[in-house]
Amino acid sequence: MVSIDYIRYISEICKIKFTDDELEDFIQQFTGIIEYVDKLKEVNTEGVVPTYFVNSNTQPLREDVIRDGLSKEDVIRNAPEEEYGYFKLLNVMD
């Protein structure tokens, strides 16, 4: 069983909060999933190279030429709150 304290710690890292009731349910399902994936322990992976990515990935660089990007209006259009054409957040100074 995964400890409730560790789950609280994880939820803090990924910025998702749970009520105590939600946590009770959650920990059951979470433990079930972890028990299932524990099956990977059976596999001998000694000396195996990890695959982070399937394609032989090269990151090409393009010529450093200025191109039109999104306009400021387009960028700000979906902001939940904006002011003076900027994303609005909490006041950090009074």
Next chain:
Amino acid sequence: MDIVELTAMEMKENLEKKRISARDIVEAHIDRIEKVEEELNAFITISKEEALKSADRIDQKVRNGEKLGPLAGIPIGIKDNIVTKDIRTTCGSKMLENFVPPYESTVVEKIRKGDGIILGKTNMDEFAMGSSTETSYFGPTKNPIDSQRVPGGSSGGSAAAVKAREVAIALGSDTGGSIRQPASFCGVVGIKPTYGLVSRYGLVSLANTLDQIGVLGRNVIDATLMLKAIVGYDEKDSTSIDMELIDYIEVLSENIKGIKIGVPKEYMDLEMDKRVKEQVFKAIKTFEDIGAIVEDISLPQMEYGLATYYIVSTAEISSNMARFDGIRYGYRAENYETLDELYMNTRSEAFGEEVKRRIMVGTYSLSRDYSEQYYKKAVKVRTLIKEDFDKAFEKYDVILSPTSPNLPFKLGEKLDDPLAMYKTDLFTVPVNLAGICSISVPCGYVEGLPVGLQIIGNRFEESKILKVARAFEKHVSLGGENIGL
């Protein structure tokens, strides 16, 4: 002529021969949507005005005698995690309920240039996390074959809309089976292309080393027509591959006599509905009848596919979902005192249960105490799974398996049991881990419910799986289904 009953290819041909107009096609489909959509819920957004405008533009082209694009006049559904400029794109989430993208995804740009007509954005599991379309913030989609049942997922809206003739073809995305499993459940064709064949620019990432945009259609030819229109290198997606383009339509008529097919015994030994297994064995027999060489093969690591997939995908999910912070776009919580609370409250209020669960599992498997045991282990097993396929493709052209171990299940049946839900993707996830291609085609019915056959091919060998699928489709006419002969 009943336009919605035509294949996509026929719609296009009738338009080119001026027997029908693009407006006729769009209006017929809008009528159809109005009739069935309330019950079905396959769409999140319907772009009726936009579609009519596109139709008029194409009709003008016809009148002017201009050359028409490869998708001319065909009504298309777009999964709602593929961004569409100026058309709302929600990912099936409260988080993006009001998000209107200021840019266009590459695939949609190609569809528009090809004179395809976008009828709307299709329903999906929230951020594509699910296998039944039930985790959508906009309510579940029903299976058009049996409205008590799920259409599969996460591209359930696309599969249902195609099956119900609301559109002729649709785009979906497939991270672990999200095109093939709903195609199987709705009795349509679904293609998951090789990783890198289709640009992902504008696809909202779920697990970016596994995600691939693909297509759904009512027959192999229609699906192929759409695939051909969206493939190709894109400088905006550095993981897309620059290679020579193939005319997939042309290869469809090729003979498959003597083609070598492998049937992995580890797949067939996995837990599944016996009736599904029976139908798949019948399909295998069909291939022998049409001259293919079928042999048992071994893919020893397959039983670890789902566990590996689950760790790799949730790890990527946990980092991809970090962008939803309530600042630049999307939902923002009303109440908060600090920046930290703004993040916490926004994400806790706007993400559904399954999304939270996967972010949590991903964060856990990447965390300092457990990453060695889970994430780092899983990426090594991923190598072994990939090597299994590499070895098999040295000898065989394609590999056959069921698409899903079970028939379409009832709404709500697996919603409280995440593990049972994940297991419906048992046969599809290894394909994404290896980055290869695969297609699901209907291969039979059990008590009126469809069974899908999965045909897997090596990297960039779409030609092989498509012609094998087409040969099969031609050979078995499924209960008068529109198979586009």
